[in-house]
Amino acid sequence: DIQMTQSPSTLSASVGDRVTITCRASQSVSTWVAWYQQKPGKAPKVLIYEASNLESGVPSRFSGSGSGTEFTLTITSLQPDDFATYWCQQYNSFPAFGQGTRVDIK
Amino acid sequence: QLQLQESGPGLVKASETLSLTCTVSGGSITSRTYYWGWIRQPPGKGLEWIGGVYYTGGTYKNPSLTSRVAISVDSSTNQFSLKLSDVTAADTAVYYCTRDKGGRQRGCFDFWGQGTLVTVSS
Numbered sequence: 001d002i003q004m005t006q007s008p009s010t011l012s013a014s015v016g017d018r019v020t021i022t023c024r025a026s027q028s029v030s031t032w033v034a035w036y037q038q039k040p041g042k043a044p045k046v047l048i049y050e051a052s053n054l055e056s057g058v059p060s061r062f063s064g065s066g067s068g069t070e071f072t073l074t075i076t077s078l079q080p081d082d083f084a085t086y087w088c089q090q091y092n093s094f095p096a097f098g099q100g101t102r103v104d105i106k
Numbered sequence: 107q108l109q110l111q112e113s114g115p116g117l118v119k120a121s122e123t124l125s126l127t128c129t130v131s132g133g134s135i136t137s138r139t140y141y142w143g144w145i146r147q148p149p150g151k152g153l154e155w156i157g158g159v160y161y162t163g164g165t166y167k168n169p170s171l172t173s174r175v176a177i178s179v180d181s182s183t184n185q186f187s188l189k190l191s192d193v194t195a196a197d198t199a200v201y202y203c204t205r206d207k208g209g210r211q212r213g214c215f216d217f218w219g220q221g222t223l224v225t226v227s228s
Contacts (some may be wrong), residue, residue: 001169034214043202043218044153049211087153091213094168095155 002026004088006098012106019075021101023088028068032092035064035073038085038100047086048073078103108133110203110219118197120228124190128203128219135184136161141206142179142186145215146199149223154199155213158206159186193226200224 003026013019023033031051036044046055048064051071061076075082083105088098114126128142135142143158157167159177167175176189190197201224205217 032213036215043221044215045218046214046216049207049214049216055216089153089214091211094166095213095215097153097155099152 002029002090002093002096004090004096004098006088006101008101009099010102010104012104013078014106015078015080017078019078019082019103021073021086021088021103023066023071023073023098025069025071025090025092029090029092031067032090033064033066033071034089034091035062036087036089037082038087044087108205108217110205110217112201112203112219112222114222114224116223117225117227118193120194120226121192124188124193124197124201124224124226126188126201126203126222126224128186128188130184130186130205135179135186136181140208141166141212143204143206143215144177144188145202145204145218146197147202147221148196148199156188156190156201158204158212160208195226195228198224198226 005024033051035048038044047058047062052064063074085100085102109131111129118124141158144156157177159165159179165177174191179186200221202221203219204215207214
């Protein structure tokens with residue numbers, strides 16, 4: 001099984017901050033990685049697919065990068081609506097998610 | 107706009123079978139592009155992919171659950187279903203039905219239902 005390890009597990013930030021979340025795969029997953037945002041009581045929403053492709057309708061302040069085993073999600077200027085939990089997920093083999101990163105208000 | 111809606115019992119007894127249905131509206135389940143699937147999330151915990159089904163009935167499932175999981179599709183009603191047998195308290199979770207982008211992006215989920223909480227009681 002391919003394990004996805006996210007860091008940090010919790011991140012405190014302020015509006016306007018640049019935020020970076022990292023995900024490491026236990027073996028290469030090429031660029032088959034997606035990132036999701038989840039708010040309390042809601043279903044996750046896809047932000048990025050194939051490591052760096054912005055899903056339609058997602059603000060351009062979100063970006064993804066990486067290949068192989070190291071991936072990052074960056075939010076260039078954190079907005080009030082961005083306080084949420086973020087999940088990475090690989091789909092090189094059967095889909096598997098990271099443990100999540102909660103972004104809360106500093 | 108595509109919408110997915112889960113339905114089924116919110117309480118299941120241990121050792122019995124959990125059964126959920128997802129109704130797809132605003133699009134056809136017989137699209138040749140997409141898979142349709144299930145993901146679950148225990149309260150306060152992470153996401154676990156359960157499996158997916160193509161409109162032809164072909165499935166792919168999480169190896170850790172495959173012996174207990176059946177996923178089927180009914181194109182006449184634009185629905186797909188999940189059955190999870192021999193449930194325990196560890197199966198208590200919010201269950202989401204999803205659309206899988208399919209093709210080269212199979213395994214990436216672009217539409218989700220609102221989720222339904224299923225509690226396993228002893």
